[in-house]
Amino acid sequence: MSVSEERYGEWVAVRTDSETHVAELVLDRPKAMNAVSTEMAFCISEACAALAADKEVRATVLTSTHPRAFCVGADLKERNALSDADLGRQRPYTRAAYTGVLELPMPTVAAVHGYALGGGYELALSCDVIVADPGAVVGLPEVSVGVIPGGGGTQLLPRRVGAARAAELIFTARRVEAAEARELGLVDLLVDEGRDREEALALATRIAANSPVGLRAAKRALRTGWGMDLHAGLDIEDAAWRTVAFSGDRAEGVAAFNEKRKPQWPGE
Numbered sequence: 539m540s541v542s543e544e545r546y547g548e549w550v551a552v553r554t555d556s557e558t559h560v561a562e563l564v565l566d567r568p569k570a571m572n573a574v575s576t577e578m579a580f581c582i583s584e585a586c587a588a589l590a591a592d593k594e595v596r597a598t599v600l601t602s603t604h605p606r607a608f609c610v611g612a613d614l615k616e617r618n619a620l621s622d623a624d625l626g627r628q629r630p631y632t633r634a635a636y637t638g639v640l641e642l643p644m645p646t647v648a649a650v651h652g653y654a655l656g657g658g659y660e661l662a663l664s665c666d667v668i669v670a671d672p673g674a675v676v677g678l679p680e681v682s683v684g685v686i687p688g689g690g691g692t693q694l695l696p697r698r699v700g701a702a703r704a705a706e707l708i709f710t711a712r713r714v715e716a717a718e719a720r721e722l723g724l725v726d727l728l729v730d731e732g733r734d735r736e737e738a739l740a741l742a743t744r745i746a747a748n749s750p751v752g753l754r755a756a757k758r759a760l761r762t763g764w765g766m767d768l769h770a771g772l773d774i775e776d777a778a779w780r781t782v783a784f785s786g787d788r789a790e791g792v793a794a795f796n797e798k799r800k801p802q803w804p805g806e
Contacts, residue, residue, distance in 0.1 A: 544588070547581035552589060559596040559746045560739060561589055563639075565661075568604045573613040574657050576628050579635035582661075586638030593805060596746035596753055599738045600639065600648045600665055608648075608674070611656025614683070629688075632657070636689035640664040643754045645745050649738035650674045650725065655713065660689030662725075663698070666757065669738040670725040672716045679711040697764060699723045750805045751787040755779070 540557040549567035554560075563585055565572040574582070589598055602608045612632070620628065639646065639661055648662035650670040659676045662668050670676075678687045678695065686692065687708060696704040699722055707714070707724075720728040729737040745753065759778035763771035782788055786804040794801035 544585075546585040546588075547577060549578045550581040550585050552585050554592070554595060556594070558743045559594055559750070560742045561592070561595045561598045562739070563589065563598055563600045565600070565602045565604075565609055570610075570613060570615075571604055571607040571653065572602055572609040572658065573615075574609065574611065574632065574635065574661075575613040575616045576631050578613070579628075579632045582635035583631070583638040586635075586642060590638075590641070590643055593750070595644055596748075596750045597644055597742035598642055598646045599735070599742045600646060600661060601735050601738070602649075602651070604652065606673075607652040607658070608650045608654040609658025609661055610653050611658045611660075632689065636660055636664055640690060640694075643757065644750070645742070645753055645757055647738045647742050647745075649734040650676070651732070651734045656680055656687070656691075657689045660687060660691045660694070663694040664690060666760075667727070667741065668725040669727045669729060669734050669741065670716050670719065671729055671731050671734040673731060674716040674719065674725065674734070675713050676719050676724050677711070677713040678708050679713065681709065682711040695724075749782070749787040749791055749801070749803050751782050751785045751803075752791075755782045 541553055541555045543551055543553045545551050551564040551566055553562040553564060567573065567578055589595055646665040648665040648668045650662050650668055651674055654662050654674060654676045656679055659678060678691045680687050692708065695707065703722065714722065714724055716728055719725045755778040759775045763774035766774065786806045790801050790804060
């Protein structure tokens with residue numbers, strides 16, 4: 539088989555397909571609807587560190603094993619038992635989990651079904667593309683329990699839907715069902731019921747067929763340059779271009795095009 543699996547604690551797994559060069563980062567805490575506890579956050583960040591170091595992975599899909607939820611956000615049962623001091627000590631672990639997904643160097647796709655709320659939706663927002671099925675429900679309801687989105691939501695959502703729309707969604711704490719979420723840009727692709735994982739993996743496979751050097755450089759330029767003024771953004775793009783223009787992938791890509799064959803990417 540071309541697929542291998544590595545576990546990171548009890549609730550997180552990484553499945554890697556050596557043929558397609560696609561990895562699957564699996565949230566696997568079904569009894570808690572993938573609520574992110576301190577331990578689970580640590581495992582997510584550990585899995586992301588391993589993925590980031592794996593040069594063979596060209597695209598990653600974030601998935602869930604729970605049939606009715608992608609991830610319901612923070613583990614509020616655990617939070618209820620934490621003192622203020624405990625909560626302060628927990629913060630670096632939870633932040634590292636979201637940052638770990640956000641900073642994965644290869645393109646990432648979230649496969650969302652059921653509830654993706656609070657930190658769960660922030661994990662999806664940390665990906666480059668969000669695929670959802672018709673049963674998906676997304677939102678950032680943190681202000682309804684006395685906190686704010688703390689996994690990147692206040693920064694990532696405005697980049698998707700604009701400042702005013704993000705403010706309305708965050709201030710009202712409302713949940714948005716799949717059809718409206720697609721209309722507003724909260725998710726990118728709406729697929730048939732129950733096919734979010736399959737369609738996300740298929741999309742990742744199409745992405746992974748391209749140059750790994752080019753993919754990582756393009757993501758770096760997109761993420762780093764967003765929000766800068768035009769000239770600064772173009773400088774970021776130029777720096778990224780220079781990392782690929784003289785690479786083995788560029789030479790192979792041009793040669794394969796001229797020889798009318800499939801590229802065999804060296805990845806360097």
